[in-house]
Amino acid sequence: MIKDSNIIIISGPSGAGKSSLCDRLFKQLDNIYFSVSSTTRTKRDGEIDGVHYHFISKEDFENGIKNNLFLEWAKVHNNYYGTQKIQVDDALKDGKIVLFDVDIQGQESIKKNYPNATSIFITTPNKATLERRLKSRALDSKENIDIRLSLAYDEMKAISKFDFVIINDDFDKSFDGFLSIIKSLYFKNSLSFSQNLLATWE
16 A cells, blocks of 8 residues: 655755755664665766666656656756656555655655655755855855855745755754654555545454
């Protein structure tokens, strides 16, 4: 039985702490399936196929689009990125909680397919904090940081579309809130779940 309320979607600006929260979550809960996106871009040094991304050819990706195999997809810098539906459904059938880390467009697409999914927006208290974190990572040029900050403002405009908001100014406190939301899914109801339960209850 697929329980689509067992889906968590997280979004938010780059540098807000999404990866750090997820890394700690994986150490505490073993029933989490992190949805790994497929991409046509070249694999970078240190990346592992099936862990960081599913690396596939442009032809295979475009065939997947034609056959409606993707929950969501986008073309960024001439490369495709997307989430294959079958992997998500298989994890849900196994009773796992499926976790997505996607952009705003991806969140909207997933919600259309799984309306009972829970969405969480993770951000910083303000732009200055985000800028400081991006600079401290030392992963991006000043130009890229400026682009990320501009994108972050656009992402913030969509905050009202999310079920929960975590302002990550205190990591331990933010993680406690994040974990509480995840654990609540074990008891979350939905129309499909209640109908299936009723059908098998007698």
